[in-house]
Amino acid sequence: MRTSAKSFDGKLRVTAIAGTRAVLIALDMDDGERKGLKGFAMQRSKAGAPPQWLTGMKVFKSLAPSTVPAGKSMHFTTDKNPIQSFLWSDYEAIPATEYSFEVSAMFGEPGNLQPRHVASFKIKTEAEDDGHHGVWFNRGAIASQAFADHFGNKSLTDAEYNDPANQEVAWLSRGLVEACLKYIDETPKGDALRVVAYEFTYQRVIGALKAALKRGVDVKIVYHDTSANNKAITIAELSDDKGGETILFKRTRPQTPHNKFIVRLEGGKKPVSVWTGSTNFTASGFLGQTNVGHLLTDGDIAATYLKLWEGLKENPDPKTALASAMALSPNPSNLIEKGVTPVFSKRPDDHMLDWYGDRIKDAATSTMFTGAFSVDPKILASIAARGPSMRFVLLERPPTKEIDKAVNDNPADVSVSYGAILGKMQRKKQVQQKTGKGADGKPKKKWVPIPKFDIEKWFVDEELERQSGDGFVFFIHTKFLLVDPLSDDPLVCTGSANFSGASLKSNDENMILVRGDTRVADIYATEYDRIFRHFYSRDIANSIADQGKVVNFALLDETDKWSDEYFAADSPKSHRRMMFFADRSKSWSGKAPSDASPFSATSRRGRASKPGPSKDRGRGRKKVVKSAAVKKKKKAAPKRAAAKKSVVKKKKSTVKKKKSGAKVSRVRKVAKRKR
Structure with a gap:
């Protein structure tokens, strides 16, 4: 959601943008109005609750405490130690929640600051999934003051990584792993899931897919054939097949089969949605480096991804993979459709x-x-x-x-x-x-x-x-x-x-x-x-x-x-x-x-x-091109033969002329010596 606001006198202007878990607040003033400006104070409230001053980690030296608490970072309210930036964000927002903000331009001396221009606005954060696009970002900032404050930089064990009740896991995930698991867990009996995985080691995800199989979901998984992935599958006791149908399809080519997505089929036949993004199905993917999961509920797009999956399960060679990818996703125009x-x-x-x-x-x-x-x-x-x-x-x-x-x-x-x-x-x-x-x-x-x-x-x-x-x-x-x-x-x-x-x-x-x-x-x-x-x-x-x-x-x-x-x-x-x-x-x-x-x-x-169909198109095109090339070659053969003969004749003629010229030259030299 986007909104804008300004102070009653129009001298302080605000542009606010709300995502799901962050509210960005951009500020502007005229150059001539900033003399004596010490920064901006911000208050936030929600659902009729009393407003609270937002805090920052910077402080005026004259107001700084003489001692610092060991093992904890300090936070200062912005009414006393304002934000000295024209851009600020609230990272503690909750999805689908309305907030009220008040921004004040603060003037005066540290310890005695006064608001001069005040702007207020309301904004609602986006729902994580609106029924068409669902977007989840993990924390992606393990090395941070917040992580040190909350958890003391504590390392997680394998058991803790796989513990749904672990608070550190939930903090790092920020909804990402929960959304992926919900997508799998809410797939009912009779539906189908088609998975492609590059790195496939996170036991919570493998376990969720195994549970889906058990309750009657048609699950099939294409994955990179690596020792790490195979070990994780063995630990989870996920079978290669069920009832005579193959469940696991190994990829051995290309060197980096980097896809990661899950297509859901309603009733086992109708593609309805696809989970994609940058997140590998690993603990570090969900809980370590910055990643995003993107759920697209769109039958046409899901159907295209399903066709891609059908090709990938065959472990295609490079030519077949190329033909399939290009047939399913031709080069885009400069101005793509909305x-x-x-x-x-x-x-x-x-x-x-x-x-x-x-x-x-x-x-x-x-x-x-x-x-x-x-x-x-x-x-x-x-x-x-x-x-x-x-x-x-x-x-x-x-x-x-x-x-x-x-x-x-x-x-x-x-x-x-x-x-x-x-x-x-x-x-x-x-x-x-x-x-x-x-x-x-x-x-x-x-x-x-x-x-x-x-x-x-x-x-x-x-x-x-x-x-x-x-x-x-x-x-x-x-x-x-x-x-x-x-x-x-x-x-x-x-x-x-x-x-x-x-x-x-x-x-x-x-x-x-x-x-x-x-x-x-x-x-x-x-x-x-x-x-x-x-x-x-x-x-x-x-x-x-x-x-x-x-x-x-x-x-x-x-x-x-x-x-x-x-x-x-x-x-x-x-x-x-x-x-x-x-x-x-x-x-x-x-x-x-x-x-x-x-x-x-x-x-x-x-x-x-x-x-x-990628295979038919690839083979058909190859045959057509080959056939056309053969016909062209046959048609041009007589012309090439004639041209070759002509070249040979010219070469022979040139050689004869050279020999004749050389002979004449020798005769003249002999005659000259005799004279």
């Missing part, structure tokens, strides 16, 4: 990266992008290109030199955030080898404190290392791109595929392109903002400390100078402030139709084609 457009991999080339890049360049106000390990050059070129929009990039690890250059060349419009722990960094000269692997399959290093950071002065120690079923420990696993998410015509691209050439040309993947759904965009945008700013603040503080400088991370500015960068012409904070108050009618869809298609040079197999 609604949902699926895009499956394997594809013949990586031109979809150009398509994503073109949409980034088309953006009117903003794009928000997540990349697990880096940013493909095709997409980075679009992010780096100057334009009217801001570009936000959220990464698993610190940016490459190329990404840094894109930021340095356009610092006002390109911002990067990456996974981090407050007060700790990864550097080879400081680290020790860790048993286990990271998101990219490479060995991980331990995180060590930054010297002289003095984190304990204001904050509790954050910790990332977690025991997990597969040994993976990392930050960002979501794969989505938001184009003009604040507009009236947003584009959300989300699914299992990393935005890379390998994800398009080598892997099995699925993505959905959602156009024009502001509710879906609001949920994704508020969650993106939550994760982006969580890590961004840590990136900045760690960078300052790593340079040996003093980190005033917890202290508020006691003057009004803090707001200068929010009004400087070349400042990213100034551009971001204006971004939330831009004309919502302007979006990427205005430019997209005039762009050249990135697929114009795509091979025949990659062009848009009518859906049909």
Whole structure:
């Protein structure tokens, strides 16, 4: 939900966006009105309850307590220690709940602040599932002050990971695992579930599917044939077949069969919905790194996914997989129809990266992008290109030199955030080898404190290392791109595929392109903002400390100078402030139709084609092409033979001339010597 408000005198303006579990509040004032501004105080109430001051973790130095409680981070009410930012979010919201907010611009001196401009508004958070789109994000921030406060950085055992009543699991899941299990558990006898899994080790999910089988649900599972997956299946005692029908279908190709989705069939025949997203069926997928589950209740889209499943269960070779993916999801037009457009991999080339890049360049106000390990050059070129929009990039690890250059060349419009722990960094000269692997399959290093950071002065120690079923420990696993998410015509691209050439040309993947759904965009945008700013603040503080400088991370500015960068012409904070108050009618869809298609040079197999049985289409096309080629070859044979004879004759003639010329030359030389 979106709303706007302003103070009675019109000098304080508010734009508010509610997702499911976060309410984003953007603020604006005229430059001339901020003299003496010390920040903003916020109150929140719900269901007629008395309002409460929201709290922050920053404090005026003159009001700071002389002692800090051990093992607990401090929180201060915003009426005394206001928010010194024109962007704030409430991350404690509950889905489908109406809230009342009051925002006050505070002036005066610390200890004696007074509200001058006050704006009030009501907003209702979105339901997690509206019957068409259901969206759930997990916490995705194990290394945080909140986690340290609530659970003291306690590691979970395997038994605790699989305990439905465990509070730490529920806090980390934030509704994600519960939604997936509910989808399975509420499937009644007589219905069917068709599952595709890349990593398939979480016992709660396997157990739910086993229970569904027992109550009469027709369950069939396609999964990656790995030792970890097979071990988990053995532990769960999930049978290969039931009543003579195969239940488990192993995938041995490609190297990365990266799909993860579940299709539900009503009455065992009619596809009605599909669960998709970035979340692997593992403990770390649901409870560790940032992930999203997306439930789409749409018969047509579910039917398309079912056809994809039918092909994948055959463990197809690359050619068959390519033909099936392209038949089911032809290359999209620049301006896709409103609604949902699926895009499956394997594809013949990586031109979809150009398509994503073109949409980034088309953006009117903003794009928000997540990349697990880096940013493909095709997409980075679009992010780096100057334009009217801001570009936000959220990464698993610190940016490459190329990404840094894109930021340095356009610092006002390109911002990067990456996974981090407050007060700790990864550097080879400081680290020790860790048993286990990271998101990219490479060995991980331990995180060590930054010297002289003095984190304990204001904050509790954050910790990332977690025991997990597969040994993976990392930050960002979501794969989505938001184009003009604040507009009236947003584009959300989300699914299992990393935005890379390998994800398009080598892997099995699925993505959905959602156009024009502001509710879906609001949920994704508020969650993106939550994760982006969580890590961004840590990136900045760690960078300052790593340079040996003093980190005033917890202290508020006691003057009004803090707001200068929010009004400087070349400042990213100034551009971001204006971004939330831009004309919502302007979006990427205005430019997209005039762009050249990135697929114009795509091979025949990659062009848009009518859906049909993938095997027949693949074989039929191959025969037709082969037949045409043979006929062409036969027809051209006489011409080629004649041309060959002509060339031979010319060569012989040339040789004769050369020999004749050489003979004449020798005769002349002999005659000359005789004279």
